[in-house]
Amino acid sequence: MKTDWKPLMQRVSSEMIKSIVVSLWFVFLTFPLMVMKIRPLDQTIEWRWMNLVYVGVGAFFLSFVWRYLMARKERGSEKDEGDSWQKRIGMKIRSDKRISVSGLIGVGIFVLIFPFLFSSYQTSIMITALMYVMLGLGLNIVVGLAGLLDLGYVAFYAVGAYFYALMNHHFGIGFWAALPFAGGLAAVFGILLGFPVLRLKGDYLAIVTLGFGEIIRLILENWNELSYGPSGIAGISRPGFFGFEFTLQQHTVYLFYIMVALVALTTIVVSRLRNSRIGRAWIALREDEVACQAMGIDKTRTKLTAFALGATWAGFVGCIFAAKTTFINPASFTFMESAMILSIVVLGGMGSIVGVMVGALVLILLPEYLRAFSEYRMLAFGASMVIIMVFRPQGIISGIRQRYEFRKQPQQEVSP
Amino acid sequence: MTAPQPVLDVRGLIMDFGGLRALDNINIQVNSGEIVALIGPNGAGKTTFFNCITGLYEPTMGDMIIHTPGKAPVRLNRLKPNVVTENGLARTFQNIRLFQKMTVLENVMVARHCRTKSGIAGAIFRGRKTRREEQEMVEHSYRLLEKVGLDSYVNELAQELPYGAQRRLEIARALATEPILLLLDEPAAGMNPKETHELDQLITRIKEEEGVSILLIEHDMKLVMSISDRIYVLDYGQMIAQGTPREVSENRNVIKAYLGEAFDA
Amino acid sequence: MDYFLELFFGGLTRGSIYALIALGYTMVYGIIQLINFAHGEIYMIGAFTALVVASALSLLGMNGLSLLMLSGVIAMIYSAAYGFTMEKIAYKPLRDAQRLSPLISAIGMSIFLQNYVLLAQTSDFVSFPALIEEFPFMESVTIMRSSELVIVVTTAVATTLLTLFIKFTRMGKAMRAVAQDKTMAMLLGVNVNRVISATFIIGSALAAVGGVLISSHIGQINFYIGFIAGIKAFTAAVLGGIGSIPGAVIGGLVLGWTESFATGYVSSDYEDVFAFGLLVFILIFRPAGILGKTTSEKV
Known part of the structure; x- marks a missing residue:
């Protein structure tokens, strides 16, 4: 038997040509910005020819990967078995109590001894990561469950942070007293901002929420009498513990445990909400607004609860943020912050709690530990949002719906 | 015998889209x-009529009243779609509109929303009342799925169901809102003769067991003729005939509307 | 009175730039119902390309009108190329996806391009050469600068050309057909992919024109200018009625004047708040815009 190599060779050479074309195209595309660079001082040009090579080689290989993934995606949509292994593992974990319980205990123990295993610096980074887990879970209610693309989420975060900062600054109110009200105030803002935008669909809603977010930031920047403008508010108190005096290090450990508790609480609340009457209404709204209303669900109310609840978590985290850094200014509440939280939700998996946790930990911890990589953090965020949408819109971990078991009634007729 | 008790009473319904009159002075009654059946060629305004009475469109003129036994009649004009549903009108959609990423059971449970009450606090603390309500919701939904023959699919995602099953799921979902009048928009579209036959039996069974009245839009004449008590015929937004299946099938206007002028012999 | 006229022409200039960018938004939205969130970045890339190219060319001794024209044209070519590539990578694979997917992809693209320029060039403001020279006959005029005149005239010419293109050329007709009914156009033999590509190319090139002109007028740029300008231009597009070309121009001018007079007479601290406020206001009370028509979803 003789193998016919000709079609294979043709295929290989045509793929090569495709990749070479793509590579040349990107070399052309990136030439002025990647190769040439202005030296601002003497207005001369710096030529970086090596970048040309990097782009060329990079594009050549990436185009293979791209086409391979594209082909796989198309095959996948026909057979629709793309994530069966993941589904099976998910089912296994869910159905087998031993795995899930022992896994949970393992994670729990690791988390509890974390501050003793790692340095204060690393604990502090972990606190930040946990804050983003909470923000992600909050935004997940709005975007993942209710399907409302909120690009101004950071506004509620700012409301919480400024509420605590100002209360502390003016009246000396402590963290624990401020925390619930920070969430409550953010919820009120959520309703106030949510109300007028309810009639808007998908993309318009996104832009209006973005506009709201920017307006709040600009107000904070310019209303000096209220917010002390760009210079911000300093000397905010850290969380107290029955009047104990903590060292800075102890404070970090204390805050870490607070965060762990709050994340646990958030997880319980969000997972209960997700499989409740309200949660199902949110998902139905996301899936089909018209059918949802026709099934007797009040669109306005359902959207507002999603907005308000999402905002509440942002308010909580804002309060914690102010207490952690002891200094806030409007620069912490830019659109990029909203975009980062959104990419956590998108990357992790819209609607999935575990997904959002993984997303937050990956996106916050990876750049922290790969220092060389941290410059490219936002670049990678942007790219991953595009790639995830194109190849895996459900995110790293897709949400699994609750299963119900029924026993068939024995007296049922066989068939009509 | 008592006089027929109207459930839905629509009088003088007019719907204009810009300069186009999609429905012109429509009177339709459905008795308990x-x-x-509401039939007519494509573009006759049948779905528009459904959209008007379910609150998706706001009709230009006319009255739409629903009579729930033991309650005061409710005028449906200007009510939001969800309020219409609360008042006992539930519908299915011509181009299936299920909640694709939810399970079959959840699709039905969503429709129990307006008949249940637990709120955010209930969901978070999951007290006894919430749990009981949730249990009731699951059981009620399961019973409806059994009724339409989907009980073996409860945990599948709606998008994974075969076509005919999706149509039946839409019916179960609509029933879960406890309607007194069920509106079916082309329930047999895309079904094979065997499935259509089963649907025929299903609709009759639902009417008897659930005590609902049914108004359906359908193109499958065999189905329409076999299950309808009365038929209304729409053409270009006008009501051209009404009556029993026999009366309608012998009506010259109807034949003309369906077959065109050429057959007018 | 002079102050008023100054603000008037200032607003006209701003408005023209918004209009040039808004045209890209409106065309893309008209054809594929996508808010091309990264469109502002295309404008920014146009400005940066022009900066680099103009600097290189002026080192070679080029100046005056030829420098402006050549760097402008190269900027247009590059912006168009970026727009074209962006569509192929981030939007084309998502044509049949869920409604939020393309928008999230667009936001990702926007973040990516911003940081690409930040890393490849600089995060600081860099000064942009005044490519538009002062005209001798404008010397006695105090209320308007030469560059403002050039911007307004260029916008008028570009919009007219675009309108004629869409009205009379084959591609223009195909664009209108696709905007009305994509499936139908496809059945009638219109190459929808090519039409969409052409839309991105034209919109991006127009954004580059805006980028080069305004940067030369203001005299400095950074990687972030596209974000704010993009949102404002989007506001302009929505204001005029998204999908409508004259709407984009009217929306741009209204927004330009609003900003100019509000900052001139009320307070300059809240410059951007006026624009965002207007956007929110319009979307809530008249989402169809000034020239747009309201459409209802088919059930």
């Missing part, structure tokens, strides 16, 4: 316990 009846299966009424």
Whole structure:
């Protein structure tokens, strides 16, 4: 038997040509910005020819990967078995109590001894990561469950942070007293901002929420009498513990445990909400607004609860943020912050709690530990949002719906 | 025998889209316990009529009243779609509109929303009342799925169901809102003769067991003729005929509307 | 009175730039119902390309009108190329996806391009050469600068050309057909992919024109200018009625004047708040815009 190599060779050479074309195209595309660079001082040009090579080689290989993934995606949509292994593992974990319980205990123990295993610096980074887990879970209610693309989420975060900062600054109110009200105030803002935008669909809603977010930031920047403008508010108190005096290090450990508790609480609340009457209404709204209303669900109310609840978590985290850094200014509440939280939700998996946790930990911890990589953090965020949408819109971990078991009634007729 | 008790009473309904009159002075009554069909060629305004009475469109003129036994009649004009549903009108959609990423059971449970009450606090603390309500919701939904023959699919995602099953799921979902009048928009579209036959039996069974009246839009004449008590015929937004299946099938206007002028012999 | 006229022409200039960018938004939205969130970045890339190219060319001794024209044209070519590539990578694979997917992809693209320029060039403001020279006959005029005149005239010419293109050329007709009914156009033999590509190319090139002109007028740029300008231009597009070309121009001018007079007479601290406020206001009370028509979803 003789193998016919000709079609294979043709295929290989045509793929090569495709990749070479793509590579040349990107070399052309990136030439002025990647190769040439202005030296601002003497207005001369710096030529970086090596970048040309990097782009060329990079594009050549990436185009293979791209086409391979594209082909796989198309095959996948026909057979629709793309994530069966993941589904099976998910089912296994869910159905087998031993795995899930022992896994949970393992994670729990690791988390509890974390501050003793790692340095204060690393604990502090972990606190930040946990804050983003909470923000992600909050935004997940709005975007993942209710399907409302909120690009101004950071506004509620700012409301919480400024509420605590100002209360502390003016009246000396402590963290624990401020925390619930920070969430409550953010919820009120959520309703106030949510109300007028309810009639808007998908993309318009996104832009209006973005506009709201920017307006709040600009107000904070310019209303000096209220917010002390760009210079911000300093000397905010850290969380107290029955009047104990903590060292800075102890404070970090204390805050870490607070965060762990709050994340646990958030997880319980969000997972209960997700499989409740309200949660199902949110998902139905996301899936089909018209059918949802026709099934007797009040669109306005359902959207507002999603907005308000999402905002509440942002308010909580804002309060914690102010207490952690002891200094806030409007620069912490830019659109990029909203975009980062959104990419956590998108990357992790819209609607999935575990997904959002993984997303937050990956996106916050990876750049922290790969220092060389941290410059490219936002670049990678942007790219991953595009790639995830194109190849895996459900995110790293897709949400699994609750299963119900029924026993068939024995007296049922066989068939009509 | 008592006089027929109207469930839905629509009088003088007019719907204009810009300069186009999609429905012109439509009068339709559905009586308690009846299966009424609304037929007509494509573009006759049948779905528009459904959209008007379910609150998706706001009609230009006319009255739409629903009579729930033991309650005061409710005027449906200007009510939001969800309020219409609360008042006992539930529908299915011509181009299936299920909640694709939810399970079959959840699709039905969503429709129990307006008949249940637990709120955010209930969901978070999951007290006894919430749990009981949730249990009731699951059981009620499961019973409806059994009724339409989907009980073996409860945990599948709606998008994974075969076509005919999706149509039946839409019916179960609509029933879960506890309607007194069920509106079916082309329930047999895309079904094979065997499935259509089963649907025929299903609709009759639902009418009897659930005590609902049914108004359906359908193109499958065999189905319409076999299950309807009365038929209304629409053409270009006008009501051109009404009556029993026999009366309608012998009506010259109807034949003309369906077959065109050429057959007018 | 002079102050008023100054603000008037200032607003006209701003408005023209918004209009040039808004045209890209409106065309893309008209054809594929996508808010091309990264469109502002295309404008920014146009400005940066022009900066680099103009600097290189002026080192070679080029100046005056030829420098402006050549760097402008190269900027247009590059912006168009970026727009074209962006569509192929981030939007084309998502044509049949869920409604939020393309928008999230667009936001990702926007973040990516911003940081690409930040890393490849600089995060600081860099000064942009005044490519538009002062005209001798404008010397006695105090209320308007030469560059403002050039911007307004260029916008008028570009919009007219675009309108004629869409009205009379084959591609223009195909664009209108696709905007009305994509499936139908496809059945009638219109190459929808090519039409969409052409839309991105034209919109991006127009954004580059805006980028080069305004940067030369203001005299400095950074990687972030596209974000704010993009949102404002989007506001302009929505204001005029998204999908409508004259709407984009009217929306741009209204927004330009609003900003100019509000900052001139009320307070300059809240410059951007006026624009965002207007956007929110319009979307809530008249989402169809000034020239747009309201459409209802088919059930």
